[in-house]
Amino acid sequence: MALSLEKISEQAPGLLSLAKTASHAVDLSGLNGQKAKVAVALDFSGSMSRAYKSGSMQRLVEKALALATQFDDDGNIDFFIFDSKAAYLGEISIDDFAGSVDRLTNGRRMGSTNYADAFLTIRDHFGFAPPAPQAPPAPPKRGFFGLGKAQPAPIAPATPAPTTPADIPVYVLFLTDGAPDNQSKAVQALTEVSTAPIFWKFLSIGKQSMVFLEKLDTLTERFVDNANYEPIGDVDAISDAVLFEKMLREFPDWLKEARTKDLIQ
Template sequence: MALSLDKISEQAPGLLSLAKTASQAVDLSGLNGQKAKVAVALDYSGSMNRVYSSGAMQRLVEKALALATQFDDDGAIDFFIFDSKAAYLGEISIDDFAGSVGRLTKGRNMGSTNYADAFLTIRDHFGFAQSAPPKTGFFGLRKAQPVTTPAQSTPADLPVYVLFLTDGAPDNESKAVRALTEVSTAPIFWKFLSIGSQSMAFLEKLDTLTERFVDNANYEPIGDVDAISDAVLFNKMLTEFPDWLKEARNKDLIQ
């Protein structure tokens, strides 16, 4: 159930305009009444320093929170970052969103770009870990395994929508491919966004992987976070999410 605009106006008036625009995008996508848990995973590599210092990541998180109010009435999102490793930094809610990105990342050093750890950390955080550890090969790398069954025995009550933003390819592309394939058995949809002047070939590759249990990701280049209109951004955020929900239900990942 969506959080009412009246409650948002009362508790977080600074989000009201964004929530109205998000509501319109949800209407257009045909997702009225859909429930989902929303999370954000942000690249915290050194090349992102300027984007954080400009406040652009804070503004993006506020837009993700506004979208979350349309899918979940708890008024909160789960906040993850990934650099050399991934980390869950806590919830951001309509009560404490102001300055939340700076507050939660304070004291953390920027690193490299580890997609694989982000995929697996987020899956495990939401309780969808595989029942048995995947086999490993030389040097401890995960072997590609046939993806044929859901991660859980019964459909999940709520799907998870993850907004995943980066400005570059990962340190280890093969590990990222294996991890995204592995987490395709979990009820998680990954919305990849890239910033920068050009689209990212590796994210396009992840968007079109064929070995997955379901097509669990979509990629949209957005360039400058602050240059794109809110309406266009919300529409991009929702692209292919309805298709994934249908496929996930057909394969008993979600109710």
């Protein structure tokens, strides 16, 4: 259930115009009534320093929050950053979004670019980690001094993989300005998390499209096609209407496939 525009007007009037634009984009995408938890994962590597200092990342988070109000009536988004490691920094709500990016990243040092840890950290944060692998069975027991007939090893109880579809899918807005340090680990991780009810919207800033994100968008080994890539260049130069349209592109297709594969209800 979407957060009403009346409530947004009362609690976060500075977000109202964005919420209206987001609402229109959701209407056009046919996603009215769809519930989803929205998260943002921002590249916190050294090359992103200017984007943070200029306020571009704060403005992007506000747009993500406006979109989240159309999918979840709690008025919150989960905020992650990734550099050499990924970290969950907390929730951003319609009550405290002003200056939230600076507040939550204050005191952190920028590092390199680790996509894989971001994928796995976010999956685990939302409770979609697979069951822990079972320990190998103990070696067969024999009689005294290793002689005699071998005794059967005890059988560990099987732990079935979760099969209950999730009530609410997760939509992750993942923004970066460069390829990861370890591309093979990123491919492996995105493939691994394709069994979780999470859709990854990759955005890149900069003058050129990112070949590696295009590769992630077209991986064939995944359980479902769980990602879409859109280059946006300058966050502040693109219109809000176009940005929201890009943010929602392929999300409806993923929802259909995820339901077919019993990832979501």
